[in-house]
Amino acid sequence: MTAHPDFLKYVDKHADKFVQRLADAVQIKSISGDAAYREETIAMGHWLEKQLKGLGVTTALKDLGQQTLQGQRLDLPPAILGKLGDDPKKRTVLIYGHYDVQPALQSDGWATDPFTLVEKDEKLYGRGSTDDKGPIMGWLNVLEAHQAQRLELPVNLRFCFEGMEETGSEGLEAFIEKEAAAGEWFNGVDCVCISDNYWLNTRTPALTYGLRGIAYFAINVSGPGQDLHSGLFGRMVHEPMTDLIKLMSKLVDHDGQILIPGIESMVAPPTESEIELYTKMDYSIADVAEAAGASIALSDHKETVIMGRMRYPSLSLHGIQGAFSEPGGKTVIPSKVAGKFSIRLVPPQTPENVVPLVTAYIESEFAKMNSKNKMNVEHSHGGKPWVADINHWNFEAARRAIEAVWNKSPDYTREGGSIPVTLTFAETLGVNVLLLPMGRSDDGAHSTNEKLDLSNFIEGTKVLGTYLYEVAQLAREG
Amino acid sequence: MTAHPDFLKYVDKHADKFVQRLADAVQIKSISGDAAYREETIAMGHWLEKQLKGLGVTTALKDLGQQTLQGQRLDLPPAILGKLGDDPKKRTVLIYGHYDVQPALQSDGWATDPFTLVEKDEKLYGRGSTDDKGPIMGWLNVLEAHQAQRLELPVNLRFCFEGMEETGSEGLEAFIEKEAAAGEWFNGVDCVCISDNYWLNTRTPALTYGLRGIAYFAINVSGPGQDLHSGLFGRMVHEPMTDLIKLMSKLVDHDGQILIPGIESMVAPPTESEIELYTKMDYSIADVAEAAGASIALSDHKETVIMGRMRYPSLSLHGIQGAFSEPGGKTVIPSKVAGKFSIRLVPPQTPENVVPLVTAYIESEFAKMNSKNKMNVEHSHGGKPWVADINHWNFEAARRAIEAVWNKSPDYTREGGSIPVTLTFAETLGVNVLLLPMGRSDDGAHSTNEKLDLSNFIEGTKVLGTYLYEVAQLAREG
Ligand SMILES: [Zn+2]
Ligand SMILES: [Zn+2]
Ligand SMILES: [Zn+2]
Ligand SMILES: [Zn+2]
Numbered sequence: 015m016t017a018h019p020d021f022l023k024y025v026d027k028h029a030d031k032f033v034q035r036l037a038d039a040v041q042i043k044s045i046s047g048d049a050a051y052r053e054e055t056i057a058m059g060h061w062l063e064k065q066l067k068g069l070g071v072t073t074a075l076k077d078l079g080q081q082t083l084q085g086q087r088l089d090l091p092p093a094i095l096g097k098l099g100d101d102p103k104k105r106t107v108l109i110y111g112h113y114d115v116q117p118a119l120q121s122d123g124w125a126t127d128p129f130t131l132v133e134k135d136e137k138l139y140g141r142g143s144t145d146d147k148g149p150i151m152g153w154l155n156v157l158e159a160h161q162a163q164r165l166e167l168p169v170n171l172r173f174c175f176e177g178m179e180e181t182g183s184e185g186l187e188a189f190i191e192k193e194a195a196a197g198e199w200f201n202g203v204d205c206v207c208i209s210d211n212y213w214l215n216t217r218t219p220a221l222t223y224g225l226r227g228i229a230y231f232a233i234n235v236s237g238p239g240q241d242l243h244s245g246l247f248g249r250m251v252h253e254p255m256t257d258l259i260k261l262m263s264k265l266v267d268h269d270g271q272i273l274i275p276g277i278e279s280m281v282a283p284p285t286e287s288e289i290e291l292y293t294k295m296d297y298s299i300a301d302v303a304e305a306a307g308a309s310i311a312l313s314d315h316k317e318t319v320i321m322g323r324m325r326y327p328s329l330s331l332h333g334i335q336g337a338f339s340e341p342g343g344k345t346v347i348p349s350k351v352a353g354k355f356s357i358r359l360v361p362p363q364t365p366e367n368v369v370p371l372v373t374a375y376i377e378s379e380f381a382k383m384n385s386k387n388k389m390n391v392e393h394s395h396g397g398k399p400w401v402a403d404i405n406h407w408n409f410e411a412a413r414r415a416i417e418a419v420w421n422k423s424p425d426y427t428r429e430g431g432s433i434p435v436t437l438t439f440a441e442t443l444g445v446n447v448l449l450l451p452m453g454r455s456d457d458g459a460h461s462t463n464e465k466l467d468l469s470n471f472i473e474g475t476k477v478l479g480t481y482l483y484e485v486a487q488l489a490r491e492g
Numbered sequence: 493m494t495a496h497p498d499f500l501k502y503v504d505k506h507a508d509k510f511v512q513r514l515a516d517a518v519q520i521k522s523i524s525g526d527a528a529y530r531e532e533t534i535a536m537g538h539w540l541e542k543q544l545k546g547l548g549v550t551t552a553l554k555d556l557g558q559q560t561l562q563g564q565r566l567d568l569p570p571a572i573l574g575k576l577g578d579d580p581k582k583r584t585v586l587i588y589g590h591y592d593v594q595p596a597l598q599s600d601g602w603a604t605d606p607f608t609l610v611e612k613d614e615k616l617y618g619r620g621s622t623d624d625k626g627p628i629m630g631w632l633n634v635l636e637a638h639q640a641q642r643l644e645l646p647v648n649l650r651f652c653f654e655g656m657e658e659t660g661s662e663g664l665e666a667f668i669e670k671e672a673a674a675g676e677w678f679n680g681v682d683c684v685c686i687s688d689n690y691w692l693n694t695r696t697p698a699l700t701y702g703l704r705g706i707a708y709f710a711i712n713v714s715g716p717g718q719d720l721h722s723g724l725f726g727r728m729v730h731e732p733m734t735d736l737i738k739l740m741s742k743l744v745d746h747d748g749q750i751l752i753p754g755i756e757s758m759v760a761p762p763t764e765s766e767i768e769l770y771t772k773m774d775y776s777i778a779d780v781a782e783a784a785g786a787s788i789a790l791s792d793h794k795e796t797v798i799m800g801r802m803r804y805p806s807l808s809l810h811g812i813q814g815a816f817s818e819p820g821g822k823t824v825i826p827s828k829v830a831g832k833f834s835i836r837l838v839p840p841q842t843p844e845n846v847v848p849l850v851t852a853y854i855e856s857e858f859a860k861m862n863s864k865n866k867m868n869v870e871h872s873h874g875g876k877p878w879v880a881d882i883n884h885w886n887f888e889a890a891r892r893a894i895e896a897v898w899n900k901s902p903d904y905t906r907e908g909g910s911i912p913v914t915l916t917f918a919e920t921l922g923v924n925v926l927l928l929p930m931g932r933s934d935d936g937a938h939s940t941n942e943k944l945d946l947s948n949f950i951e952g953t954k955v956l957g958t959y960l961y962e963v964a965q966l967a968r969e970g
Pocket of ligand 2: 116145180459460
């Protein structure tokens, strides 16, 4: 059962309207990580609920409580739940997305205002265009195409949209657990589909079956009672920056190997069939260069580089808080600095088994320095890695949908990043979770000039709809 | 020849009047670094010239040209030149000071209005009280005590007061070179006296005979075309932060030793008589702890710690530009980072002989990493160190003056920071330069609640005057 032809035709015909809806969504500055935009983030939730209602979905706004952000006590943006169809003969698909976005200022280097969707060269530029407002609008497009033409949806749908994904999905895990109970919103869900990641490249659609976890750390070093002048105090006192930089330099080698004892050895070497998946992948060293904007791949071997992202842990040094970070030259000895880094985790690594190794190693390296400064290792947040079965009907339906719309077989990928909600759904509902990306590798989520290709938005909408038809078809095939 | 007793008596009798003059000077907000206060800075120059004239000094306002500050084209504050006495039988002493000050807002944490001199517990609080209006007023006090009592000054005096010291003494070096020529203002000067630094502690007067130079660097590392997401790119690409942190970790050891080959070995070990100077110094590890606000001295040996500041080079890591530096946890791979550090230099080090060593070392360390990122070492600014001969009559006169007024032998100190004009006078005029501090170590120049102890102002005035008498006396002694 391929998709209903009227659905596909409607999508092509109404592309402009769909783009306008995305523009309306991008315009709402739903920056969850900035207290100043909390009201607008909540407003985005309300806007989205209204859209769903207008498309025939039964909705509910769910209060997730409060948080303290930038010294303010704030309401969390609500979770938006939706329900459409309750036919016991149909499979029930749960759709997840997030309506909040990363911060963006034009002065960061955007060519255009980040919160005004701009179409240029068949690309839609704007904060949230690809992460994750584009995919959410894709689902609304599917609903509209069916509602407008009075087409029956082939499955029952449940929706779960949150507004805190970019800052840790606060409150969501407990909420999902609650809604998974008998009689609640997620009861009876057969599978989950999440569109919140990207193709491996700019050419071939992907299906994603793995995610790395993460453990985020700060190394806090403090000493002087206040910032000191390097002329007066240089070579008299233990400088926190000297200690911190030394510690940070001992974490990862320049070839990407993690130097913390016990981390690398946890990971099993790849099997031959696994290596074959990587060899088959539509991917080249030139793709890394293109995506990164420079020829800086860690190796010339495609498999090594792609496995570095997908099946090995990585450690990135993000920066230092409390040190001089402006242009120019200030001769300060900062009194209190925090070095930020994170480790991307792969099975069987978890924050629980990795954090103690990291903490013990840094503490022992610091002890060797005989510094009179104070040091502590802070683990701020983390999430487990996840791997799914690609032979499940949920993945099979998506594969068929992609082949029908794009006329191409997908790459089966594992993501280097984490989407913690994936694991929560998998563990809480006990069903297969599919990651079905809409955007391409060069979309620049979280970066300046974020975009979604127009074709990814429109053909991507067709994939989402077709996927639902294939889920229904596979149920019939048994 | 000690000072004329009437001079000393006059100073004691007119302390209130002298404090009032300092209050008048503090009230003028001569903040050279802020375009909004440029007129007031220039007004301060005019006020000072008028004071000098009133005290019998022949003066000239010297135009130093223009600068661009905060987007505005501004006249530089004038240099104030003065001349008093031209007796070929007398020595000619050149006095330097600066009439500009650092910015100050009460909201920065001042207990009282920074531009209203407030006397409390025998301390005079106000911006510029110790840096550097107090010392300049000290000289005016000396002149007044002589003029009012028709006492003859024992030396010829020349004055050079500038209004741009706090923002780099723009235009001053060329100006001093010009005025050093035959027939110009500084022609015939026998020695220079500068009061623009501080005692080593709060107890013992000091004479300062050395200053460290500085070489300021940025290590620029770039790779990706834009910031990358660590989930997507971690362990795929060479990360600029990994390279930079590794390079920065190779510059200085946690005990303060500079690891760049050739830097430490340039410096001769201390002679026994030099070590004795440090042993005699009124200084303890507790003083470091008090000044730094924590017990973080690099050693428990007083001599080691104080030599670290005074006679050895130091390397401080100031921070990183372009990396994540905010609170919270951002999982970014910064595309372009600049690690800032500076080296305080001691003879025979100069920016000229140190910069090539630093650059070559970092380049060779970077080459070992086989990184595909781009790296360059940038030397942004620098200044040579300076050391004077403490056996010169100029220092001897100051020592005698201190002993006469304070009944204590001075500490002979070298400063860890730089006062570039010192070197300019020494090299341009080819005469001995003396740094004769008026204030104490806890005065808080450049900080909130800057103060000058009343006793330092009044006894300090006596020291300045007595010093002139001792210069004359030593000339007679041959
Ligand atoms: Zn997202
Ligand atoms: Zn995101
Ligand atoms: Zn000064
Ligand atoms: Zn100053």
